[in-house]
Amino acid sequence: MRYWAALAAVSIAWSTxxxxxxVVALPSPAYSAGLTIDQLVHMSREELExxxxxxxxxxxPEGYLCGKAIRWAGTKWAAPNAKVTGCLWKGKQxxxxxxxxxxxxxxxxxxxxxxxxxxxxxxxxxxxxxMDYRGVSKVIxxxxxxxxxxxxxxxxxxxxxxxxxxxxxFKMFFALETTAPCE
Numbered sequence: 001m002r003y004w005a006a007l008a009a010v011s012i013a014w015s016t017x018x019x020x021x022x023v024v025a026l027p028s029p030a031y032s033a034g035l036t037i038d039q040l041v042h043m044s045r046e047e048l049e050x051x052x053x054x055x056x057x058x059x060x061p062e063g064y065l066c067g068k069a070i071r072w073a074g075t076k077w078a079a080p081n082a083k084v085t086g087c088l089w090k091g092k093q094x095x096x097x098x099x100x101x102x103x104x105x106x107x108x109x110x111x112x113x114x115x116x117x118x119x120x121x122x123x124x125x126x127x128x129x130x131m132d133y134r135g136v137s138k139v140i141x142x143x144x145x146x147x148x149x150x151x152x153x154x155x156x157x158x159x160x161x162x163x164x165x166x167x168x169x170f171k172m173f174f175a176l177e178t179t180a181p182c183e
Contacts, residue, residue: 034152037177040068040151040155040157040173041078045073051157052124052151052157052159057128057149058156061094062094069082069086070173071172090106092104099115099116112140115135121159123159129149129156130146131148144163145168155178157175160174
């Protein structure tokens with residue numbers, strides 16, 4: 001319990017002093033241990049960002065992970081959008097041998113490839129698992145870079161950025177789960 005309290009204190013101090021962002025209460029350790037991707041869909045952008053910033057990358061996943069898009073976090077539109085998007089986008093298929101992912105779509109279609117590697121996050125400069133579509137995808141997401149960190153056992157929180165000439169632009173959050181029984 002002391003570990004989590006210390007981690008929360010350091011994270012809050014860091015977000016205030018270094019990042020200059022408002023202080024956001026982090027989820028309690030009990031909440032993080034039982035965290036679900038459905039709970040992530042109902043969090044605000046500030047809560048998701050704080051959770052992401054205090055997390056470690058964790059192991060690079062292998063195989064299929066179910067996904068949920070979290071667009072417009074903290075608004076009344078986040079949950080309905082996740083449901084609608086879930087009809088089309090199902091998650092990501094990780095291939096460690098190829099150091100790549102393919103997105104899984106309705107009907108089991110695997111398409112839209114990205115390279116996978118570890119690098120500094122565009123959000124906070126700390127280590128993250130990166131899924132880079134730039135130079136790989138020719139049509140969709142050709143200027144996109146996703147990042148992942150493990151926020152609970154089997155639960156990864158992702159951030160999608162679009163590369164612009166003025167620098168990276170935050171697009172949305174998404175969540176992936178290794179243990180969900182999905183299609």
